[in-house]
Amino acid sequence: MSLLTLPPPNLSRCSILIIEDFDGMRAILRDILVRASATKIIMAANASSAISLLEKQRFDIILCDLHLGQGKSGQDILEEARHRALLPPHSVWLMISAEKAAEMVTGTVESRPDDYLIKPITETMLFSRLTRQMEKKKALAPIELALREHEYLKALRLVEAQLEGNNPHAWDLKRMKAELALLSGENALAKTIYEEALNLRNLPWARLGLAKLHFNEGRYVDASRELKQITDGNRAYLEAHDLLAYTLEKLGDADAAQEVIQRALATSPRAPLRQLHLGEVALRRGELDTAQVAFQNSIELARNTPLKSSQAYLALSQVQQTLNQTDAALNTLSRLSTDMHGDSTARLLAEAMQIPVRLHRGEKEQALGLAQNLATGLKIDAQHLPPDAVFNLAAPLLELGETSTANALLGSLISNHHEHPEYLQRAQSIFTHAGLEREGRELVEGAARAATDIMNRGVKLSREGKLGEAIKLTREARAKMPNNARLLLNHAFLLIAWMERHGRDPALNTEARNCIELARKLKPEDKRAGELLTKLELLGNDFVLPT
């Protein structure tokens, strides 16, 4: 029978973590591993003990159940472990599930486990997957290291080198290569790979990749055509539904967008971000009841997970206020303060957003008291408040005569988003409504002009070769408008140009990288972030690029 069974892997030197909420299953997995000579096996019954074990020890193998009851899922643990670099680069993460689930066919190179195992888990299955994945991860470890350092170009080149041999995982690698190309701003390369894959067969991941490219480059009609090809026949491809909803919103079809999100939620309702998205679209369409339920669902689902954010609470309290349920609105804000007590901005918002609710109830004294108490805090934190909260807060502040706080909030908002005409209009109309049209115009136009001015002066100084002065200018500006994506990218560009001339400098390198990463978070579709990251990587790099 030697043909039929491979020798079991030798796990005697491997440290193994089993994350499984059902004790019967934990014992079965342990017994199978022991038959492959495993001795260093540690077991966790829930996410929090898994995370603390991962913090203390570097595991070679992790077997993790996808569904762990309430709270964090296996996927959440994996993402947190990757994000916090708690895994050695060669580690193998096998996700175990009772059935093939929709979340298994999507995700990115940074969020997918190494393999999925569907129950019942047999010895042969576990051994053969472990053997194959351990081999594969050994070969891919350098790529994993580069990814961890966000050195996407280096990772890309390493993938290309692996593809030169007759690699049995050729298409896994090509899929990875396309994702890395997207992260490095090499859109054309990604497109070639996705098209090659689609030529071969109708692969949902390749079509989704192509649609992402269309979306990022603003071709919404093309994106929606590709996405509908994925979603029309099948509602299991959730990521395609989500992107289709965003695409339809860009095309101005909010009705269709809501329908698509609801279809995805029918397949997979336990998704806090998707519920939040439904609430936002429903709110824009004026369907307040739908929005309210969606925001409540989002809060419940995210409560004990890393996905929780103040956004859903703030939106819910706003909807409740509009529906004249002001008690409920205040209650939502006090829950925000409790649920996110570790986040000072969330606590500030939980208090500040009571101001419009109090005013709505005719409790002007209380509203004024709050506004005066919070004035200093709001001014200090102005740069970090979400635009929706600022817009909802500014009008009540003006009504209460707290003009300087309102000015600080709106001024910060404009300087961070000076290229966003819709925000400029909304800010102006708040001033106009308060009878402060002229003052408003001065502030809004002034803040936008100041931001544009700094960009222009920076470009001019750098053209004149005065890089040092240009950097000083953009660095000071960054302190005042820390969330302005264009400024962040311009500043990174100047830092890179300086290092190209004077050599690599670790501090400047970190500064540039932070700017690029933040800009990418603020404006994911801008491929300049990827291009600058590539330039930064190429600075005095010590790896050889195969051409």
Next chain:
Amino acid sequence: MPTEHPKLDLSTFLLSSIHDMKNSLGMMANYLEDALAQAPTEAGSQASNTPARQKTAQALYEAQRVNNHLIQLLALYKIDQSFYPFDPTEQSLADLAREALARALPLAESKGILLDLDCPENLFGWFDYDLVFGVIVQALHNALHYTRSKVLLKASASEAGVVIQIEDDGPGYPEFLLEQGNAAQRGISFETGSTGLGLYFADVVASLHQAGGRTGHIVLANGGQLGGGQLGGGQLAGGCFSLHLP
């Protein structure tokens, strides 16, 4: 979820019960497999010889058989309702074959049937692993039921893709099955018991696989490599199940 369900559809209970039964049988299969692996085997003697082992293997087979059927039902339901996450990837056929054979091995040993594998190590094909795995295990179980002494699992490259074959040296498929052609048009025959679901599932899975204008399909035939044996004077045809994947 605070959403209200004033009146639950009976199908909701059916579905969740099938899930529950499937998971429970899966655990049972795991326990039994574990028991078989841990049971002391007498040195020098065939592991399958002790009656306790034989009965455990038989129980494991029954648990796996029903577990498989429930998995197939759920997959068919999802495919029918268009939310099966169909996900073809490039995979090793040798790995697939070994994992499927491992499912059939305890029963084969207990019945004294020889399992054989004929598959190149470097053969890769595009398929949805979980669906195709279900089809192969079902076909192996079927072959173990009808075979006389041997079952062969064979995988090879074809001009359109790959073909996976399960052959036995039993009496072969009955004429009526061979004549009926396309399994999807056969419908479920309540007289033949489980055959209906298994073949229907295999047919649906095969036809989901498409590439370059070709569609996957299954073929039932008699007289494979293992056919042609003699038993009490009568010629044995030998069943041969093939799954063609583009």
